[in-house]
Amino acid sequence: MPRITYVEPDGHAVTLKLEPGQTLMRAAMDAGLQGIEAQCGGNCNCATCHCYVAPQWLDKLKPPSDDEQLMLTNVAAERRPNSRLSCQLVAEDALDGLIVRFPDRQS
Amino acid sequence: MDSQVPIVIVGAGQAGMQIAESLRQEGFGGTLTLCGEEPHPPYQRPPLSKKWLVDGGTTASLALRGPAVMERLRIALKLDSRVRAIDRNRREVELADGSRLPYDRLALATGSLPRTLPIPGASLPGVLALRGIADSLAIGAAIRRSTAEGRRVVVVGGGFIGLEVAAAARKLGAEVTVLEGLPRLMSRVTAPVVSESFARLHGSHGVQLIFGAQVAEIVGYEGSVAAVRTKDGQEYPAGCVVVGIGVDPDDLLARSAGLLCERGIVVDDCARTSDPMIAAAGDCTARRLADGELVRLESVQNAIEQGKSAAAALMGRSRPFVAAPWFWSDQFEVKLQMVGLSRGYDQVVTRGDLDKPAYSAFYFRAGRLLAVDSLNRISDHMQAKKLLDNGLSPTPEQAADPQFELPSLLKVREATAGGA
Numbered sequence: 212m213p214r215i216t217y218v219e220p221d222g223h224a225v226t227l228k229l230e231p232g233q234t235l236m237r238a239a240m241d242a243g244l245q246g247i248e249a250q251c252g253g254n255c256n257c258a259t260c261h262c263y264v265a266p267q268w269l270d271k272l273k274p275p276s277d278d279e280q281l282m283l284t285n286v287a288a289e290r291r292p293n294s295r296l297s298c299q300l301v302a303e304d305a306l307d308g309l310i311v312r313f314p315d316r317q318s
Numbered sequence: 319m320d321s322q323v324p325i326v327i328v329g330a331g332q333a334g335m336q337i338a339e340s341l342r343q344e345g346f347g348g349t350l351t352l353c354g355e356e357p358h359p360p361y362q363r364p365p366l367s368k369k370w371l372v373d374g375g376t377t378a379s380l381a382l383r384g385p386a387v388m389e390r391l392r393i394a395l396k397l398d399s400r401v402r403a404i405d406r407n408r409r410e411v412e413l414a415d416g417s418r419l420p421y422d423r424l425a426l427a428t429g430s431l432p433r434t435l436p437i438p439g440a441s442l443p444g445v446l447a448l449r450g451i452a453d454s455l456a457i458g459a460a461i462r463r464s465t466a467e468g469r470r471v472v473v474v475g476g477g478f479i480g481l482e483v484a485a486a487a488r489k490l491g492a493e494v495t496v497l498e499g500l501p502r503l504m505s506r507v508t509a510p511v512v513s514e515s516f517a518r519l520h521g522s523h524g525v526q527l528i529f530g531a532q533v534a535e536i537v538g539y540e541g542s543v544a545a546v547r548t549k550d551g552q553e554y555p556a557g558c559v560v561v562g563i564g565v566d567p568d569d570l571l572a573r574s575a576g577l578l579c580e581r582g583i584v585v586d587d588c589a590r591t592s593d594p595m596i597a598a599a600g601d602c603t604a605r606r607l608a609d610g611e612l613v614r615l616e617s618v619q620n621a622i623e624q625g626k627s628a629a630a631a632l633m634g635r636s637r638p639f640v641a642a643p644w645f646w647s648d649q650f651e652v653k654l655q656m657v658g659l660s661r662g663y664d665q666v667v668t669r670g671d672l673d674k675p676a677y678s679a680f681y682f683r684a685g686r687l688l689a690v691d692s693l694n695r696i697s698d699h700m701q702a703k704k705l706l707d708n709g710l711s712p713t714p715e716q717a718a719d720p721q722f723e724l725p726s727l728l729k730v731r732e733a734t735a736g737g738a
Binding site: 243284 | 339343362364365369381382383384386387390391618619622623641644646648653655696697700701703704
């Protein structure tokens with residue numbers, strides 16, 4: 212089970228074990244983490260599950276779809292090169308150790 | 319605040335859960351009770367008419383938060399618990415089982431109830447409406463059964479819920495008829511051009527659309543639904559009927575307790591009701607705008623944002639909800655995203671490809687942008703959201719010009735702000 216570390220906006224880090232196939236958004240919501248809203252429930256409709264991926268992990272992720280790219284153009288917090296929507300990131304064993312950080316605002 | 323002071327939240331949906339979570343974030347340390355009528359912990363409703371209706375899936379997959387969160391945030395979840403009265407003098411709520419819960423502050427998040435058809439046969443078995451998980455399961459089962467028996471699914475109402483259910487039923491292999499009373503789809507919320515696109519979309523997927531259909535009776539046969547009859551005498555055979563003709567705010571509890579209600583619990587921008595000890599959020603509310611007008615929103619965003627406001631209000635703080643309202647709907651291959659309120663528009667221009675469809679409709683009043691509906695045009699939607707949130711407006715000519723960069727308006731403002 213891949214372990215994913217989430218850093219909340221205040222710097223508090225939480226490591227969760229995810230089921231392969233589970234999205235990073237879903238696990239964060241289940242755990243009640245701070246800094247994520249996921250208003251649309253994972254349909255790539257709202258851009259309120261925005262996260263920053265630790266740069267060393269960026270090229271290990273599947274690249275964002277066109278829809279995700281477009282949603283990322285207007286996230287509430289600053290968009291950075293390592294911005295992703297956590298509802299589009301699916302846990303797999305190869306991502307064991309991945310670190311993501313939630314921004315200070317989602318809406 | 320005194321750690322013994324209790325807050326009770328009535329309604330364990332999206333808004334109720336948000337209030338509970340935000341209260342803890344705001345530093346509330348007292349007893350927090352979240353009462354829900356259904357047997358399920360707080361869950362997402364939008365998938366009930368979309369993906370979840372088609373794919374089935376577990377109720378756990380709909381949960382807004384995991385069980386550990388309730389424990390960590392010390393939220394006492396009372397499920398299967400309908401609140402039947404509020405005693406504002408004694409500051410107690412009374413549950414359906416007769417037990418009473420004291421409160422110091424109270425939050426109401428009772429949601430909305432699907433409207434029912436005031437016609438004969440409306441309560442026959444096989445006539446269904448969508449509110450919760452149990453309804454979605456029943457609708458899914460009825461669609462599958464009708465399909466297996468070679469009978470049609472008839473949807474009454476060509477609004478969001480009706481059309482999403484129609485699309486889901488087609489995906490499940492059903493033959494579907496939609497009966498809409500007005501001359502076009504989603505007429506309450508969209509311009510004719512958008513209605514037209516959705517009529518083409520549903521038509522191309524084999525949904526039979528009947529406009530101007532005044533439903534007069536649901537005809538039964540041997541105790542179950544058999545057909546829907548319209549005023550012009552037409553009969554539409556049906557294995558099941560799904561009624562999606564809108565919702566009414568569930569404000570009965572608040573009204574009975576003497577709170578100011580006007581087609582919803584009247585709240586201000588900060589989710590405060592007419593009783594300073596009570597806040598309200600989500601579908602059950604009617605928000606009083608600065609100009610005195612009341613606006614009702616039925617959306618996830620509204621539940622979340624008003625939920626945050628309600629929590630702040632209960633803690634004695636003001637957190638107005640001012641963001642532009644937004645909504646979404648998934649129907650077949652079209653992602654519809656809407657931002658702003660188009661009510662009162664006097665001009666509509668489109669941007670993009672109407673045939674695909676991949677375009678947006680921009681609504682203006684006196685040349686000022688009110689709202690944007692985007693069909694498979696995510697970037698327009700996101701850009702429009704930013705413009706509306708910042709009080710900016712393109713001209714109708716700029717909006718219609720595909721070469722015009724909408725974000726340039728934001729940059730102009732930043733440059734101006736920087737120079738001032």
